[in-house]
Amino acid sequence: MIDVRVQADDFDPGAEIERLHAGRGDIGAVASFTGLVRGGDIVAMTLEHYPGMTERQLRAIADDAATRWPLDGIVIVHRHGRLLPGERIVLVAVASSHRAAAFEACAFLMDWLKTQAPFWKREESDEGDRWVEAKVSDDAAAARWQR
Amino acid sequence: MIDVRVQADDFDPGAEIERLHAGRGDIGAVASFTGLVRGGDIVAMTLEHYPGMTERQLRAIADDAATRWPLDGIVIVHRHGRLLPGERIVLVAVASSHRAAAFEACAFLMDWLKTQAPFWKREESDEGDRWVEAKVSDDAAAARWQR
Amino acid sequence: MIELLYFAWVRERIGKNGERLELPANVGTAAQLLDWLEARGDGYAAALADRPRLRLAINQIFAPLTAPVTAGDEIAIFPPVTGG
């Protein structure tokens, strides 16, 4: 099961994790990652995206992960729109028989998503708004999966 | 916040993940791992543990993780008693400002827990009961964190 | 015709989400397309001047500046992505 969603609404990480293994007795491991808006100087963050391409890229990233590791299911949920500090932005959850595969695929999906999914973050702060710059560290994180 | 629990009762991964970041705006990432009973030939699995030492070891493992990565919170919940295929066994969830720290600490905690926490699995199958043998692969996984 | 889409600060500087334009006969690559768009006005120039900070997708697939562009293409221009 590969399920990819781009939505304005919040999501429920527990329900997504549960959905990956509910009714099955063959799944030993579910690794998940929940990304949240970090506050600090930021009042809010708005995520713009490229409808159509976003879903397509997330799906391609998930399909790629499924060829690299023995996985039983992948859920990716990514929100767009205006989000406040502490709000959930993204969930990646991966089911597998093997914990190393689940962990690695989950980290891979996040690294890949950060550099390959067409989202752009605009931060609102007391000093005004600004577009978040892409991080070199994200490119480096993604590069380690290159093959 | 470091929270370590050993219990017979089931737990709620979503609630534990939420608890790690609720009311805080400074946490960017929560990585989690949920371990489940895999079926196959197994009818049920019973987890025996060493009360007192188990909590102590899990706490020590969590404290160690907190010295290795910049973490904002760790939850470890491990069940004991008789569990059926598909049931949750263990949850490790880690909050951090940084996703790599959250992922690595979560993988570290699972590897360490597998080799350092005094639990023993007994599997029930149609051919009778048997104690699960420790895996060399688990020792190898734990060894990569040695320093 | 080509369908152009602009995102993030590229969108803001050009001042629109996108537009449909007739592809000139002498524009055969993404690089030539950017050169041609850049000459369309100050907003375009501000948005497209700094090529190393631009990314392109042709028909929803990331593409380099050397990629060919043809009539009917959906071509998106945007900064490096920052999701996740």
Add this chain to the structure above:
Amino acid sequence: MIELLYFAWVRERIGKNGERLELPANVGTAAQLLDWLEARGDGYAAALADRPRLRLAINQIFAPLTAPVTAGDEIAIFPPVTGG
């Protein structure tokens, strides 16, 4: 006195969860303790014969066979752990 605890198949083979025993004067290390216990009967022999498959904790901390044991210690004997 020492407090002995047995887990998993060590417990099953010895036939009890644990016991309190007087530590003999000539038992100073975990290895000597296992030698002494092993001679206490068939169950003990079956549980303790295969030393590479045994793990020890003294006062709830993993300990090697060379570790000293002293009166008052809580000493647990068990197979390699298989949690998680």
